[in-house]
Amino acid sequence: MGPPDRYFFRVVDGGYLDTASSEPLHPAAREAMLAALDQGYADPRRLHTPARHARLILDNAREAVAEALGVRRDEVSFTSSGTEAVHRGLLGLLPQGATVAHSAVEHSAVLHALSWRPDLTVRSLPVDASGRVDPDALGDYDVLALQDANHEVGTVQPAVGAGVVFRDAAASMGRTPLREGWSVAAGSAHKWGGPAGVGVLLVRKGVAWRNPFPADDRVDERVSGFENVPAALGAAAALQAVVAERDDVNARQHALVDRIRAAVAAIPDAEVVGDPVVRLPHLVTFSFLYVDGEAVVDALNRRGFAVASGSACTASTLEPSHVLAAMGALTHGNVRVSLTRDTTEDEVDAFCAALPEVVAGIRREAGL
Amino acid sequence: MPSARRFPRWSPGSGARQVCDVVIELDCRGLPCPRPVIELAKLFPDVPVGEVVAVASDDPAARYDVPAWCRMRGQDYVGEEPAEDGVPRYLVRKGATADAASPP
Numbered sequence: 001m002g003p004p005d006r007y008f009f010r011v012v013d014g015g016y017l018d019t020a021s022s023e024p025l026h027p028a029a030r031e032a033m034l035a036a037l038d039q040g041y042a043d044p045r046r047l048h049t050p051a052r053h054a055r056l057i058l059d060n061a062r063e064a065v066a067e068a069l070g071v072r073r074d075e076v077s078f079t080s081s082g083t084e085a086v087h088r089g090l091l092g093l094l095p096q097g098a099t100v101a102h103s104a105v106e107h108s109a110v111l112h113a114l115s116w117r118p119d120l121t122v123r124s125l126p127v128d129a130s131g132r133v134d135p136d137a138l139g140d141y142d143v144l145a146l147q148d149a150n151h152e153v154g155t156v157q158p159a160v161g162a163g164v165v166f167r168d169a170a171a172s173m174g175r176t177p178l179r180e181g182w183s184v185a186a187g188s189a190h191k192w193g194g195p196a197g198v199g200v201l202l203v204r205k206g207v208a209w210r211n212p213f214p215a216d217d218r219v220d221e222r223v224s225g226f227e228n229v230p231a232a233l234g235a236a237a238a239l240q241a242v243v244a245e246r247d248d249v250n251a252r253q254h255a256l257v258d259r260i261r262a263a264v265a266a267i268p269d270a271e272v273v274g275d276p277v278v279r280l281p282h283l284v285t286f287s288f289l290y291v292d293g294e295a296v297v298d299a300l301n302r303r304g305f306a307v308a309s310g311s312a313c314t315a316s317t318l319e320p321s322h323v324l325a326a327m328g329a330l331t332h333g334n335v336r337v338s339l340t341r342d343t344t345e346d347e348v349d350a351f352c353a354a355l356p357e358v359v360a361g362i363r364r365e366a367g368l
Numbered sequence: 369m370p371s372a373r374r375f376p377r378w379s380p381g382s383g384a385r386q387v388c389d390v391v392i393e394l395d396c397r398g399l400p401c402p403r404p405v406i407e408l409a410k411l412f413p414d415v416p417v418g419e420v421v422a423v424a425s426d427d428p429a430a431r432y433d434v435p436a437w438c439r440m441r442g443q444d445y446v447g448e449e450p451a452e453d454g455v456p457r458y459l460v461r462k463g464a465t466a467d468a469a470s471p472p
Contacts, residue, residue, distance in 0.1 A: 271436075271440060287436075289402075289409070289437060289440060289441075290402055290405065290406050291402065292401075311429070312401050312427075313400065313401060318428070319428050320401070320428060320429040320432060320433075325431075325432045328432070328435065328436065328439075329432075329436060330432075330433055330436035330437070331429045331432045331433055332402035332405065332429055332433050333402060366402075366406050367410065368406060368409065368410070
């Protein structure tokens with residue numbers, strides 16, 4: 001890296017390090033969507049030939065997702081977002097007055113869905129310093145809401161025993177196999193390189209799930225609204241590609257994240273958060289004492305690196321990340337880095353070289 | 369810098385609700401994160417070993433970040449108590465390791 005460029009944004013190759021917020025579109029998704037945009041415009045409920053084309057594309061997308069995830073075709077629904085898949089999936093499992101246990105580090109979509117239902121008894125399960133719940137201390141519940149892996153720190157949650165389990169797999173779907181024991185699971189296509197605006201809702205056959213929202217007369221009775229056929233196909237194509245590539249990509253990403261973890265650990269008064277091993281391959285979170293989260297995001301951005309932060313000053317609520325808080329981690333000066341499928345070693349090294357300079361600069365300005 | 373922003377000051381500890389003997393109150397009311405922790409770190413070299421500093425802060429991150437600072441800097445986090453105006457005070461006891469207390 002050259003000297004810091006304070007006056008212009010620069011685009012650095014490989015500088016996009018925020019795929020946990022949204023992964024760039026996978027080439028497989030682009031190709032599938034371009035074809036489907038021309039072929040999949042009609043109403044898949046109608047009986048004419050263009051409608052049958054659209055219906056066929058939608059069925060193919062469902063089939064491809066089922067195959068990629070190792071589930072039945074009739075367990076797969078497409079929603080209009082990952083958040084909608086979480087809301088529908090979880091709320092549809094909850095009879096009036098149900099008791100729900102959830103990890104303290106669930107995504108806000110889970111927490112908002114639960115707080116929307118005043119009839120529920122809701123219990124938040126504490127996590128350890130790595131962000132993991134204790135599988136032997138889940139207590140009694142009608143439904144357990146437990147993510148497959150954490151979206152901010154990457155820690156993989158444990159396997160859990162019997163019972164009705166809602167698994168938010170938004171951070172992990174495609175990257176790692178679904179955790180066993182799910183009754184309902186949810187994913188989000190733009191997290192794996194599909195288009196935004198497509199969620200995947202999985203309802204295991206035989207599970208007592210009821211549509212919690214108004215019904216619609218569409219192809220799939222679990223969801224509502226006119227199907228986004230091209231986007232569903234793009235999501236499916238990207239998922240298939242990501243699953244096919246994941247042995248190689250995950251190993252590479254896991255090693256690159258280890259490099260970042262080591263580089264951060266060498267910076268004074270820094271804390272790397274989350275499980276170092278049993279974690280998502282592409283994601284790492286860390287915090288720096290005496291550093292403003294917004295300032296570090298901004299300074300890295302000026303050097304061409306796009307990262308996220310869980311610090312309060314970067315959040316619309318001005319509250320610190322509930323995930324970091326539940327783990328007892330430092331919430332200020334927080335940075336979340338998440339690699340693209342083709343982030344290289346050189347790009348990671350450039351980031352690791354820039355980071356100590358950025359942190360030292362901010363601390364100097366703070367008078368430390 | 370906003371004119372309403374207040375700056376930390378030292379003051380002798382007082383009040384009946386104290387959970388331990390506070391010698392120094394660090395007034396960080398109105399300071400956004402991470403300023404309360406920065407001010408705590410700047411003050412700490414001047415704090416005698418064994419003394420307790422009360423960081424008064426209405427910043428929601430301070431509840432997590434003062435204990436995290438103590439953990440990372442090897443200091444003793446004592447707990448939380450309300451100040452007379454209701455603002456939380458986070459109590460930190462200076463540990464015996466003087467090195468760990470100095471800012472970077």
